[in-house]
Amino acid sequence: MGQTLTEKILDDHLVEGDLETGEEIGIEIDQVLTQDTTGTLVWLQFEALGLDEVQTELAAQYCDHQTYQFDFKNTDDHRFLRSAAGTFGAYYSRPGNGICHNVHKENFAAPGKTLLGSDSHTPTPGGLGQLAIGSGGLDVSVAMGGGAYYIEMPEVVNVHLEGELPEWATAKDIALHLLGELTVKGGVGKIFEYTGPGVESLTVPERTTITNLGTELGATSSIFPTDEKTKDWLSRIGREDDYVDLSPDEDAEYADQITVDLSELEPLIACPSMPDKVVPVSEVAGEDVEQVIIGSCTNGAYEDILPGAKMLKGRTVEKKTEMVVAPGSKQASEMLAREGWTAEMMAAGVNFSEATCGACIGIGHVPGSDSVSLRTFNRNFEGRSGIEDDNVYLCSPEVATAAAIAGEIVDPRDLADDLGDLEAPEFEMGSKYSEGMGQEDPDIIAPDEAVDDELIKGPNIGDVPLKDEMGSELSGPNLLKMEDNITTDHIIPxxxxxxxxxxxxxxxxxxxxxxxxxxxxxRALDSDGGFLVAGENYGQGSSREHAALCPMYLGVEGVLAQSFARIHKANLFNFGLIPLEIDASDYEQIEQGDDIEIVDDVADAVRSGQEEFTVRVNDEWELTATLDASERERRILADGGKLSHTKKQAEGG
Ligand code: F3S
Structure with a gap:
């Protein structure tokens, strides 16, 4: 039987296990990336593990999420990250140089290589044939030290693209269409592999918009084969030598197949406040729009901003609407400026932000209360924009620009009909990529140019707390009962x-x-231990391991949920919190404040592979909870988390 492209790359990197769906496999990691909000812990843990030099082919530290240096704490963090990159041997990208996924794609991403990143949108370079996976920071620290990355072998699902996109429909609409069909849970435990004649009609930037949004489906990763378009893109950025021919075998077998006829797509929009609340734009047309932002790691490339610039040529942004462009990388900014598009957009009433995540996580450009904001981003979880009662819609740059011109949500096809002279912008590739890229980029410090050779820790940088080994008893109150789809933004904003x-x-x-x-x-601090109870898909969203580490610091022992998001579940293991799955009926019955006691000898049961645990509630009734964990995860959990576990292993324990 032939292999899928995913299987081929995994096979090349396999160090443990077999490529059987659901089996745990260990893979070798070629490249790692980390960003500023997760990076400080990555390096503190790298240090705590006693490691002293990066072992992967390449490691890159980006400063993108919190680039505005409001006070010394952010600046100290950036300085610490620069010193860690210099001390341990990683590339360092300065704040303002761009979002990790955009800058990594431009400078380092390579077909056929594996990439592990402490950011949930790490799968972005799957659009050029890289197998890229997001994880918690501790997994990145270990991989960077030369350790394998462990994961349950996902199902490989084939997304077969047919036909070509019609005018005004874009790559963003392909991703939104899939989100509408499959929901934010539709990709859990899966890798989406794109094939079919529709692939060749899409350029690399379009493909990476789709692979970026695979994260919103809950997918482990998404990947495209390589072809002439990949070769062309790599040669534009001066890295044609990185090209490798990659495709699945003709007789590859997939777990499932989804067919999308691109010619049937139309402009779509995700309504507040979930990326899968997708409808045709025409269904919500007429809503007044106060803010439009083009940018983010999803649609922040030069090629994503250009269509808006073309649409705005000779027009202005409607007075009641503010429009901001936040390029994904300084390279994109520079190309727009060199080609005169920045001036055109400014003349039309657009403001430019530095290349940063910023507004995507509520840092800057927070919408006004009870107002509508249209963004080309990938997430619109309630409150993520920085205000609780936000109304954030997600759409393509074309739909966002149409709204800026009209001052309201409008199907760009209708706007074109009304205006008479508005043409659908052709998707056009950038032509000036090779200037100042890679090692030439003045904002990237290569390991051999490091300016620091020891760690610099300001007063806001502390140690990583450790958890004790698991004992035989585990009990405490239900500290908080939560609903479905609690995100890591809810846990740690x-x-x-x-x-x-x-x-x-x-x-x-x-x-x-x-x-x-x-x-x-x-309440958690006052209580001596305790549990969290949640509905479905607990911990969806970002990879931030603080969402496991902070509850652990407060004494939380475990989470009882109907289901868990993949990266967060791995983070719970990594910080020694037991993730137990419970039935919907038990979830309904359990109340906040109830006393919870795991009846079994917990440490023994975890180590011995026991799957079902008896949980006594209020000494009155019992439920059965399931621990779905590999042998390795069980050892990590029982040892009090991955840091303690790895140290114990290194000491021969
Ligand atoms: Fe940054 Fe938002 Fe992407 S926080 S990495 S732009 S999802």
Whole structure:
């Protein structure tokens, strides 16, 4: 039987296990990336593990999420990251140089290589044939030290693209269409592999918009084969030598197949406040729009901004609407400026932000209360924009620009009919990529140009807390009962006022789940241990391991949920919190404040492979909870988390 492209790359990197769906496999990692909000912990853990030099082919540290240096804490974090990259041997990309996925794609991503990143949108370069996976920071630290990355072999699902996109429909609409069909849980435990004649009609930037949004489906990764379009893109950025021919075997077998006829797609939009609440734009047309933002790691490339620039040529942004362009990388900014598009857009009433995540996580450009914001981003979870009652819609740059011109949500086809002279912009590739890329980029410091050779830790940078080995008894109150789809933004918000404590765990922990219940942190601290209870898809969203680490610091022992998001579940293991799955009926019955006791000898049961645990509630009734974990995850859990486990292993324990 032939192999899928995913299987071929995994086979090349396999160090443990067999490529059987659901089996745990260990793979060798070629490249790692980390960003500023997760990176400080990555390096603190790298240090705590006693490692002293990066072992992967390449490691890159980006500063993108919190680039505005509001006070010394952010600046100290950036300086620490620069010193860590210099000390241990990683590339360092300065704040303002761009979003990790965009800058990595431009400078380092390579077909056929494996990439592990402490950011959930790490799969972005799958659009050029790289097998890229997002994980918690501790997994990145270990991989960077030369350790394998372990994962359950996902199902490989074939997304077969037919036909070509009609005018005004874009790559973003392909991704939104899939989200509407499959929902934010539709990709859990899966890798989406794109094939079919429709692939060749898409350029690399279009493909990476789709692979970026695979994360919103909950997918482990998404990947395209390589072809002339990949070769062309790599040669434009001066890296044609990185090209490798990659495709699945003709007789490859997939777990499932989804066919999308591109010619049937139309402009789509995701409504507040979930990326899968997708409808045709025409269904919500007429809503007044106060803010439009083009950018983010999804649609922040030069090629994503150009269509808006073309649509705005000779026009202006409607007076009641503010339009901001936040390029994904400084390279994109520079190309737009060199070609005169920045001036054209400014003349039309557009403001430019530095290349940063910024607004995507509520840092800057927070929408006004009870107003509509249209963004080309990938997430619109409630409150993520920085205000609780936000109305954020997700759409393509074309739909966003049409709204800026009209001052309201409008199907760009209708706007074109009304205006008479508005043409659908052709998707056009950038032509000036090779200037100042890679090692030439003045904002990237290569390991051999390092300016620091020891770690520089400011007063806001603390140590990583450790958890004790698991004991035989585990009990405590249900500290908080939550609904379905609790995101890592709910657990630890990424807004400026909170995230600046990312390297100071005691302080950051005070904000744990504060968006759900502002008394939670104190209640957890006052209680000697305890549990969280949640519905489906607990921990969806970003890879931020603070969402496991802070509850651990507050004494939380475990989470009982109907289901877990992949990266967050791995983070719970990594920080020694037991993730137990429960039935919907038991979830309904259990109340906040109930006493929970795991009846079994927990440490023994975890180590011995026991799957079902008896949980006594209030000494009155019992439920059965399931621990779905590999042997390796069980050892990590029982040892009190991956840091303690890895140290114990190194000491021969
Ligand atoms: Fe940054 Fe938002 Fe992407 S936070 S990495 S632009 S999802």
């Amino acid at each position: 990424a807004t400026q006022d909170i995230l600046m404590y990312r390297s100071n765990i005691p302080k950051l922990s005070e904000f744990t789940l504060s968006r759900v219940d502002e008394d939670f942190a104190q």
